[in-house]
Amino acid sequence: MTKNCLIIGASHAAAQACVSLRQGGWGGSITVVGDEPNLPYHRPPLSKDFLSGQKDIEDILIRPASAYETANIALRLGTRIKTIDPEAKTATTDSGDIITFTKLILTTGARIRRLPVPGQDLPNVFYLRDTQDVLAIKAEVSAGKQAVIIGGGYIGLETAASLRKQGVEVTVLEAMDRILQRVTAPELSVFYKRVHTEEGVKILENVGATEIVKDGDDLIVKTGDGQALAADMVIIGIGVIPNTELAAEAGLPVSNGIDVDEFCQTSHPDIYAAGDVTWHFNPIYDRHIRLESVPNATEQAKVCADHINGKEKPYNSLPWFWSDQFDLKLQIAGLSQGYDDIVIRGDIESSRSFAAYYFKGDKLLAVDAVNAPRDFMMTRMVLSKGKNLDKAILRNPDAELKSAMV
Template sequence: MDSSPTFVIVGAGLAGAKAAQTLREEGFDGRVILLGAEPERPYERPPLSKGLLLGTTPRRDVYVHDAGWYDANDVDLRTATRVTAIDRAARHVVLDDGERLGYDKLLLTTGSTPRRLDVPGADLDGVMYLRTLAQSDRIAEALTDQARLVVVGAGWIGLEIAAAARQHGATVTVVEVADLPLQRVLGDEVAQVFANLHRSHGVTFQFGAGIRQLRGVGRVSSVLLTDGTELAADTVVVGVGIQPDAQLAEAAGLKVDNGIVTDAQLLASDPHIYAAGDVASAYHPLLDRHIRVEHWANALNGGPAAARSMLGQQVEYARLPYFFSDQYDLGMEYSGWVAPDGYDRVVVRGAPAVADGRAPEFMAFWVSDGRVLAGMNANVWDVTDQIQALVRAGHGGRAVDLAKLADPRVPLGDLLA
């Protein structure tokens, strides 16, 4: 009888795949079972709204591992397999076909699901969401130079889709309830940069507007706004945020609060269950609070951290939140974490204005009492380490000279000297 331990990973995205890889790299020789609800093997999500929509990323490049990796590394990958329940007492997961799989350790990397638009007509053909590879394929097919696209929500995903659509020649209108894109995240000054950038590329914004109804016979043909404006549309992409896919954990009695609550070792409220990626609300020791991070880097790094924790290694997952975006000729990176009301000013280094249709080169820092809590570099490269050093110092209580922070002549490294 095989007495080697079994580690089960529920969620075959980037976090789950990287956790399985790490288990093998760290010498774990027990059974590894990786369960994914989608029919695809694990893939990365950033290309779904970037390179795949633009046609610049080959489909084969989105996968975390090549097709033969799982067999070669004795990882039991089961795609198109949904877990319906966790039996914590018996330490089993229950599959949709009724099979029960025992586990010694269980890792939940179930990710997130898009928030749905709850208005009449939301179920019409041509109304799309972006979370999966199949959905990206559908959107890509719709982005032609004849398309009339309405994007609902001016967040990161919505803006990246708008940028890709314009580069395919589609007519694009973005509807947003706030006064600017990304306003809650970035504040007015930096949000205005993104509004100007998209306008310079022909995007129309409808700010301060909600959706009353989607109209059409079978397929969407127009979008009726709450102020009575009607927008022609043959495709509507909804990007109004995502929510953690934590129902499985909640039904099993795990502590859930905007995600599966874990400690800094990514251990949930059961000594045999861990969580990582979008679905985890993990305690961050530097920030001294639980945060849930929805970005690629968290899956890339959180999965391996959880794997090491499952192996009994001393783990403190304290990476700073990090994400990136590409829109037209603007590439940016953002490091740090700050609540929308958690800063008192934004310090800008460089000129953030869009000039002659060209994206600017600048940095921005979200500051409270002289402490840098988050930083962005836009078309300025090889500064992430310095920005993250400033952010770590800021969350550790150290203030910097704000005049020097704003001065491009002062090297970022000198601010902490």
């Protein structure tokens, strides 16, 4: 039998894994099965340039079709895998086809979390995870329309910015005390609220949606504090859930994601997982995490492919992310959770460029750099090398960033 590496989920991680497998010498066949109709594409532009109309599907493909053909990678798009059998080494599609594998990589990612309120499934109430979602939203967007966005995380705020740029009247509802509460410091939440307000977005914090109802051509979003907000469209962005079911039903250990080791291997030696779906150990932060980030999906895909090709290169990457809203390019290096001190360089109160450094004691954990690419690059390098920045030097606005390196 010819060796076959099967990759389930035609995602960021899949697009990297299949190419890395080939480059690393995998001589068997490679089959990528994905339930979306498109070739693997960059998901981040969905709430940014793709929603605001600056990019089309062709512009956001990770690779053109010819790249898969050249590398002899078979893509089965629009096909869902229903079950996997680790012992028989088979996967069954929703139409009953059986695909055998020698090695399997699960890159099934994550799906949107649904808002548990009545009316969340009405027409013109949208979620935002794939191209079909955004095409449906785009069909409703025009200047002067009203949108209510439920969820003030990065995706909600990016969506707000993209719609606002197209002249839509936007209100963002955040159920917690402040937008971005789960991911950033209060100082950053205040900053983002200021910029969105300056750009004409209305941000309501401590306000949760309790029901969405239809009223003639309008939607009405009812809130916990008694408001009734009229809208032409409602977009919900309240997080994602990892697609772990295939693994769990096959008896593979699952925590907050599919459990994998430093080689992205599950408890089964021939089954790997990469990307948003994994629960993995990060040696830099000395704890298990699940990340929703393209760089992580790409890195883990390389680790799997290397291991399958017989090279042991353990995962040891610094998490990093980005978010684009209006003219703000936020770049984040590291994980700020657990910080007890923050140093801000630059004017966060009235400008749109600064860097916020997160510390636990004297140890640097992370940086949020807004329109400050040098701060991001340098801090990413420092954290990746396990080095530190001197807090006292950082606090001196006249000191060069370089001089804080220790």
